[in-house]
Amino acid sequence: MEGVEIKVKDSKKGRGLYSNQHYKVGDVILEEAPLVSCQFAWNELYQYTACENCLRSLETAEAMAQRLTSNPALVLPFPECCEVKQDLIVHCPNCQVSYCGTACRDRAWASHHKALCLGRDRENPEHPLNKLHDTWRNIHFPPETASVMLLLKMIAMVKQAEDSVSVLSEFSQFVQATVNEEEHAVHKLLGSQFQDQLEMLRHMVSDTFYDEKVQQWLTPEGFRSMFALMGTNQQGIGSSSISVWVKNCDALELGEGEREQLDAFIDQLYKDLDKVSGTFLNCEGVGLYSMQSACNHSCRPNAEIEFNNQNYVLSLVAVEDISPEEEICISYLDECDKERSRHSRQKMLRENYLFMCGCPKCLEQADDPDVTSEEDSDEEEEEEEEEDMNDIY
Known part of the structure; x- marks a missing residue:
């Protein structure tokens, strides 16, 4: 891709994304659609309607606000x-799954939906695909971090592809972990019973979607590797018709009194949303991105990820000036976690992404005491209490 390049400059660190030109703060470095993406299972069940292909919200801002505030x-x-x-919303003529337009519907059918279409069995709870969804929801509760549907779409893409070798090659670019790292990653996704749960999911997927082209993914070792691959490479995706409405309202040219009235309305709306729905305000899903997955972490990043198109298209935006040959780094931590102590950040990165951070910020703070913040201490106490309860039972 012009302007950036994936390179391996440090064998221990692995591949990284490097700039081939100057970027200023605010510049869009790249825009990228995922190789594969899907909506989260609980998110879909709770009636966050999104395009099955691009995850664009299909609910009007008013309808979404009414639902999320419980105020019809x-x-x-x-x-x-x-x-x-x-x-412009259209549906699959067989199973009635929704799309934002004919282009997404046709693209989905050609890519994966032909193999996954339930037809008239969409509402049948006994259909193997519906049973798999239900099983997944019962072992992976909100807040969601993954979906078995992502793997099913990957399998469907290989099955439908005229050139399955090329599709398999695209997915092989994502970093594979060691056996111990794989087990750790899957444990984070599925919890303390991950081995039994993983084997149950593997049998359900194999019984319904086995194909010799992906047989290596469906062995016990291969299935664990695929879950670890998703856990360490996937990127969250979010879209919201409410946030788009607010953004466009902010751009309106209004008189002072009308502006104050609108701002007060929006402030109250967010209070009502928070009271009823908390932070669960978006259509949410997950995807695998070729270029973005090469971005390494920094606790002092020079770029950040945005979803400015309100669908699955990711924008990588510079938050600092970037020079040619400079590595482009993002933060794997959210804004609050990024400001915690070095010890806290290292702990979260080690547990969730399986590496020790050696970014400039961490090196500068290398002599700081290995203590966690008050919030981390509270979390650790809760974890210890939970472990004690597990020991009792």
């Missing part, structure tokens, strides 16, 4: 600021 009488001003085009 709520009316949003300036409805023209909502960008959801419901007249």
